Amino acid sequence: MHTWAPVDVPRIAGEGPPLRLHDTATGRIRPTAPGREALMYVCGITPYDATHLGHAATYLAFDLVNRLWRDLGHDVHYVQNVTDIDDPLLERAARDQDDWVVLGMRETALFREDMEALRVLPPRHFIGAVEAMGEIAELVGKLLASGAAYRVDDAEFPDVYFDSSVTGHFGYESSYDEPTMTQLSRERGGDPDRPGKRSPLDPLLWRMAREGEPYWESDLGAGRPGWHVECAAIALNRLGPQIDLNGGGSDLIFPHHECGAAHAEAFTGVHPFARHYTHTGMIGLDGEKMSKSRGNLVFVSKLRSEDVDPNAIRVALFAGHYRTDRAWTQGLLDDARARLARWRDAVALTVAPPADDLVRRLRTHLADDLDTPAALAAVDAWAAQARERRGTDSVAPAAVRDAVDALLGVRL
Ligand code: 5CA
Numbered sequence: 001m002h003t004w005a006p007v008d009v010p011r012i013a014g015e016g017p018p019l020r021l022h023d024t025a026t027g028r029i030r031p032t033a034p035g036r037e038a039l040m041y042v043c044g045i046t047p048y049d050a051t052h053l054g055h056a057a058t059y060l061a062f063d064l065v066n067r068l069w070r071d072l073g074h075d076v077h078y079v080q081n082v083t084d085i086d087d088p089l090l091e092r093a094a095r096d097q098d099d100w101v102v103l104g105m106r107e108t109a110l111f112r113e114d115m116e117a118l119r120v121l122p123p124r125h126f127i128g129a130v131e132a133m134g135e136i137a138e139l140v141g142k143l144l145a146s147g148a149a150y151r152v153d154d155a156e157f158p159d160v161y162f163d164s165s166v167t168g169h170f171g172y173e174s175s176y177d178e179p180t181m182t183q184l185s186r187e188r189g190g191d192p193d194r195p196g197k198r199s200p201l202d203p204l205l206w207r208m209a210r211e212g213e214p215y216w217e218s219d220l221g222a223g224r225p226g227w228h229v230e231c232a233a234i235a236l237n238r239l240g241p242q243i244d245l246n247g248g249g250s251d252l253i254f255p256h257h258e259c260g261a262a263h264a265e266a267f268t269g270v271h272p273f274a275r276h277y278t279h280t281g282m283i284g285l286d287g288e289k290m291s292k293s294r295g296n297l298v299f300v301s302k303l304r305s306e307d308v309d310p311n312a313i314r315v316a317l318f319a320g321h322y323r324t325d326r327a328w329t330q331g332l333l334d335d336a337r338a339r340l341a342r343w344r345d346a347v348a349l350t351v352a353p354p355a356d357d358l359v360r361r362l363r364t365h366l367a368d369d370l371d372t373p374a375a376l377a378a379v380d381a382w383a384a385q386a387r388e389r390r391g392t393d394s395v396a397p398a399a400v401r402d403a404v405d406a407l408l409g410v411r412l
């Protein structure tokens with residue numbers, strides 16, 4: 001699939017500390033240590049509805065990672081998928097008497113527009129499951145051949161499942177106990193009760209074609225892939241056996257990232273698949289997680305159509321820490337607009353306090369597990385001083401504008 005348009009990132013002088021990020025697998029905030037290339041895979045959307053502020057918050061958090069790594073001189077190799085074939089898409093298409101292909105294409109196009117408007121740096125590879133079908137089937141075939149996968153004993157539908165015991169590490173990424181894993185598997189697309197599986201937690205790799213469902217021909221027989229193997233194949237084939245970061249919202253901790261990691265590790269023998277598994281908190285509305293299935297959504301495109309400045313959306317979502325479950329409110333947006341106006345007033349001045357100290361603080365706070373509330377407070381403090389005319393530095397306004405643009409992606 002084509003990705004979205006590049007975003008200009010100003011170069012700023014100096015260098016910040018290494019980026020430290022929370023890693024779900026170890027439960028700790030640890031330094032990231034990419035090589036010249038930083039390898040990042042962030043799970044993409046399932047395009048059956050428009051991008052809501054929960055999605056936006058998640059992609060904005062990883063956009064900061066991208067920006068900080070670039071600021072440290074890394075060449076960020078960023079890959080993102082689109083789950084353009086899966087049960088939720090088919091169910092929505094059936095409900096609305098829509099064509100699932102058209103639905104997926106429409107919502108993916110809208111997602112690109114939203115990301116572009118939000119000034120999110122595009123992934124280098126933006127890959128749909130459908131276009132990756134050959135490589136996904138190939139990975140499933142290899143897992144089957146190596147004994148890491150098996151067919152259930154079902155004459156009609158001998159679907160292929162992954163044997164979650166083969167790596168010896170299953171459960172390391174989420175650290176959940178077995179009842180929790182079973183429960184989450186049931187809630188999030190798994191089928192722990194399917195008869196014939198070696199373990200209830202074994203995830204589906206290849207679903208043999210059912211009447212009325214789309215399918216693809218392959219050596220495995222006509223069918224379609226399970227969800228986790230899609231991301232494992234797309235990531236492995238572009239980023240290699242070990243990546244610096246596997247990201248997504250906290251609802252992907254299990255089963256999705258646990259299973260994706262297990263698939264990759266069973267195939268390559270390299271453990272851990274990702275040096276960091278980083279997860280964002282859930283954005284809620286009216287006390288509940290914002291989700292397509294609950295229908296309590298605030299769409300980015302709706303806000304855009306109301307002429308809301310996308311920079312204000314960034315500032316509003318950065319007002320909370322990325323790992324905190326938090327609510328979207330009108331008040332949050334109003335505060336962000338007021339904040340943005342104060343910052344814009346300050347950078348429009350001809351003289352201001354020097355930028356160096358603020359730039360150092362921005363880098364330090366963001367490198368500390370993306371502490372955006374502290375980063376925004378640092379800009380507030382500089383802007384307040386500038387507006388009180390407590391500065392004489394004539395290059396500072398432009399320098400701050402560039403730093404806020406480069407590091408936070410907020411255009412003043
Ligand atoms: N296509 C799969 C990943 S391979 C998927 O989870 N798609 S999604 O459209 O449901 O979600 C896309 C991303 O947004 C995921 O990282 C998910 O964790 C995140 N997300 C979904 N709802 C919220 C929310 N309310 N708050 C924060 N992030 C969310």
Ligand code: ZN
Nearest residue numbers: 043044231256
């Ligand atoms: Zn994924």
